[in-house]
Amino acid sequence: MKQIYFTLFLSFLTTFLFAQNQKLNNLLNTNYNARELPPELTDYNKIGGGIIQKDYGIHQFRKENIQLLLLEQITNDGQNNITNYILDYLEIEMNNSDDYIAYQLCRYEGWTNDLIVAKVMREDKEYFNTVFQAWQINMKTLKFEKIEVDKIDCMNEGWGI
Template identity: 30%
Template sequence: MQLKFMRQLGFLLLFSSLTIVGGNAKIPAKAIPSSSMLSPIKPETKLVQAETSPYIGLIYSEVPEGLISGGGAVIDQWHRIHVVEQPGQAMYLWLGELLRYDQVGQPVTQVLDVLELPPFSKSQRIAFRFCRLNGKVDRAIAAIVEMTESEYYTQISHAWRVNTQTGKIEAMSTHGVDCKNQGWKG
């Protein structure tokens, strides 16, 4: 019963607030909790070997110091996307897999894939969580959109979809993609 509560609490915490701000480039010890502090949820999860980003394979409950969280979204029970900025350098989209919850119910996530986002103008933003493909909401889509005064952003310069089977962020056609304008008052 307690584990079920921890799962629900962690899901709510992750869904409601993902913004955490760090200070310098070191990864704090609390980013990789000790196994004695953790409640396993998905024991069959395998560690991912680093490919091109030093963050692939990182296990964290807070983004490392020196990085700024731009928010995130739950894709399904085990996967989430997270926008992370390295100030003055680059902005990234992280695909993470929920491993477990720590002793206080914080989700502990492992980075499966990292996409460095292309530069975009001040009239654009990264949109996720409420993007659609051919009118159907698809939480696995993230896109760079041109901000307009409309209910949906339809001018899409880039789009990606999380493939939860392969653990990769994959480029996709922008055809048929739009994203809800969360600030729309119309």
């Protein structure tokens, strides 16, 4: 009997996760205006974002304990009509109140690399060096790629304030 319940639970969980991923996969290769988010993002709160290289940026969203990062190509028609084209996304589970997503401020072997995104532990020091997960944006494929966490640290932009 336990085996039947377990099998049903796994089936439900797989279906639920597939539906969630499919919903986010629908975002890929779509355009949106930052003032009008796509329907797939209505359950999320916008946290922020930034430009990582000319015409490319990251938007960061949160829903419960999940952070969603969108890699986007940004275009401006010259009349301040900005369009975001979604290239890739990362879903990152935030398990602890000290978990923090750092980007634009990370270093590899002491050298700044604005293409690194890292899940780090928030600490009261100049650089976060407890890195749980890290990705680098591949500017040829325009995708997030998982990388090793050793030799990565990220600046604590609030340190000393």
